[in-house]
Amino acid sequence: MGEPYSKAETLALRRKHIGPSCKVFFAKDPLKIVRAQGQYMFDENGEKYLDCINNVAHVGHSHPYVIKAATKQMELLNTNSRFLHDNLVQYAQRLTATLPEKLSVCYFVNSGSEANDLALRLARQYRGHQDVITLENAYHGHVTSLIDISPYKFNQLEKDSKKEFVHVAPSPDIYRGKYREDHPDPASAYAEEVKKIIEETQKNGRKIAAFIAESMQSCGGQVIPPVGYFQKAAEYVHAAGGVFIADEVQVGFGRVGKHFWAFQLQGEDFVPDIVTMGKPIGNGHPMSCVVTTREIAEAFGASGLEYFNTFGGNPVSCAIGMAVLEVIEKEDLQGNATRVGNYLLELLTEQKQKHPLVGDIRGVGLFVGVDLVKDQQKRTPATAEALQLIYKLKEQQILLSADGPHRNILKFKPPMCFTMEDAKHVVDKIDVLLTEMEVATGMKTGNDASTNAQCERKTNEGNSQPESVNESISHINGAACRQENGFYSDKRSVSSKRLRT
Numbered sequence: 001m002g003e004p005y006s007k008a009e010t011l012a013l014r015r016k017h018i019g020p021s022c023k024v025f026f027a028k029d030p031l032k033i034v035r036a037q038g039q040y041m042f043d044e045n046g047e048k049y050l051d052c053i054n055n056v057a058h059v060g061h062s063h064p065y066v067i068k069a070a071t072k073q074m075e076l077l078n079t080n081s082r083f084l085h086d087n088l089v090q091y092a093q094r095l096t097a098t099l100p101e102k103l104s105v106c107y108f109v110n111s112g113s114e115a116n117d118l119a120l121r122l123a124r125q126y127r128g129h130q131d132v133i134t135l136e137n138a139y140h141g142h143v144t145s146l147i148d149i150s151p152y153k154f155n156q157l158e159k160d161s162k163k164e165f166v167h168v169a170p171s172p173d174i175y176r177g178k179y180r181e182d183h184p185d186p187a188s189a190y191a192e193e194v195k196k197i198i199e200e201t202q203k204n205g206r207k208i209a210a211f212i213a214e215s216m217q218s219c220g221g222q223v224i225p226p227v228g229y230f231q232k233a234a235e236y237v238h239a240a241g242g243v244f245i246a247d248e249v250q251v252g253f254g255r256v257g258k259h260f261w262a263f264q265l266q267g268e269d270f271v272p273d274i275v276t277m278g279k280p281i282g283n284g285h286p287m288s289c290v291v292t293t294r295e296i297a298e299a300f301g302a303s304g305l306e307y308f309n310t311f312g313g314n315p316v317s318c319a320i321g322m323a324v325l326e327v328i329e330k331e332d333l334q335g336n337a338t339r340v341g342n343y344l345l346e347l348l349t350e351q352k353q354k355h356p357l358v359g360d361i362r363g364v365g366l367f368v369g370v371d372l373v374k375d376q377q378k379r380t381p382a383t384a385e386a387l388q389l390i391y392k393l394k395e396q397q398i399l400l401s402a403d404g405p406h407r408n409i410l411k412f413k414p415p416m417c418f419t420m421e422d423a424k425h426v427v428d429k430i431d432v433l434l435t436e437m438e439v440a441t442g443m444k445t446g447n448d449a450s451t452n453a454q455c456e457r458k459t460n461e462g463n464s465q466p467e468s469v470n471e472s473i474s475h476i477n478g479a480a481c482r483q484e485n486g487f488y489s490d491k492r493s494v495s496s497k498r499l500r501t
């Protein structure tokens with residue numbers, strides 16, 4: 001329909017001209033998307049897909065306010081940051097106003113990878129140290145310096161791909177990690193692991209430049225670190241002369257609802273030394289940022305080397321960045337993330353009670369993970385089932401992904417305009433599909449399934465007016481779930497034994 005090529009031709013041309021390691025979603029039958037609006041994407045036939053995964057289109061695909069800001073500035077001027085321009089300083093002012101006071105100096109760059117690469121340079125220049133502590137399963141970007149510190153990637157290469165200056169700390173995952181929800185103080189236990197690494201490193205005459213962590217691990221499996229972990233880890237890292245880099249590329253800009261930055265979930269007493277931003281910052285426009293303290297910035301400048309970035313901080317990007325911040329505020333997208341996120345968690349928790357395939361539900365705001373398992377006790381990852389579910393959802397015109405080290409975690413990170421109705425729609429579909437899969441594999445009998453169907457009808461009746469769900473959320477949370485500091489985790493199936501899969 002008005003496209004230059006049929007879908008088959010597009011695919012053939014892509015195979016011919018685009019590098020084979022650039023993968024498509026749904027490789028068996030890729031989607032050709034030609035336009036998008038809000039939380040919906042449309043294919044070449046006008047078919048509408050509910051987008052549950054696109055955290056880049058943060059304030060909604062093709063948001064008119066952002067488009068207007070971009071075109072208005074493009075008509076006037078776009079150039080590099082060697083000229084004075086008010087957009088640059090105004091945007092820096094507005095962006096730093098969302099952060100704790102000491103994070104006051106910005107470097108504007110063009111992608112999450114550029115931001116993290118620069119953050120490493122800042123950290124290494126600061127004290128002249130080289131080594132980096134990163135988390136198990138972490139992904140921080142695609143350039144060489146970041147593949148080096150991304151176990152999610154370098155573990156797929158040949159054995160011994162880890163560089164000697166890289167040290168991997170356990171992921172602070174209280175469902176699958178080394179210290180679980182039954183541990184009395186997982187935050188301290190995970191921080192002690194960081195301390196041990198530092199001590200070991202120092203024994204070998206090496207020095208820590210940085211500890212880098214996503215404020216919540218996304219590719220690493222939708223992991224929400226226990227409160228207090230960052231403070232303690234930062235204390236050890238600082239004592240070793242290193243800095244704490246919080247990677248907010250996936251999870252920043254109000255996605256967690258209650259706070260603008262996900263690291264703030266750790267509490268007001270925690271402030272990273274460097275924060276990196278990307279994806280949602282420009283709502284699809286390629287831009288990103290590193291924010292740090294005056295002290296670290298001065299140390300970086302002391303080398304005498306100019307930092308020049310052709311596109312970073314150009315007037316168009318800054319206009320777009322400002323527009324995104326304004327939309328988040330005007331449309332109360334943080335409030336929406338909290339309301340819809342809580343509702344989504346609530347609906348998913350009902351699924352956990354019904355489906356043996358659902359092992360854990362975790363999330364905060366519009367960042368939610370569903371950990372699929374073959375065995376609730378052993379927590380064996382249900383990798384094939386997750387993939388099957390993703391494909392079946394696609395047939396139902398719902399876009400969801402499966403990620404984590406075992407690719408078994410359904411990953412919700414939709415545009416922030418996601419609604420209660422969207423949440424209900426996708427969970428209803430997941431319910432039906434899980435039932436079908438469980439019956440087919442013998443995890444559930446046909447009788448169980450009909451009980452589920454009744455249960456589902458009841459739930460539907462109860463929630464026929466999504467706006468009224470807040471009451472039921474607080475009731476159910478109060479009865480059976482834990483909601484601390486904006487975190488949400490269902491503890492009903494917690495085993496008293498520590499289990500490893």
Ligand SMILES: Cc1ncc(COP(=O)(O)O)c(C=O)c1O
Binds near residue numbers: 139219
């Ligand atoms: C946590 C995190 N950091 C950094 C990056 C790299 O960002 P980009 O792909 O924009 O270079 C990504 C990309 O997925 C990411 O998830």
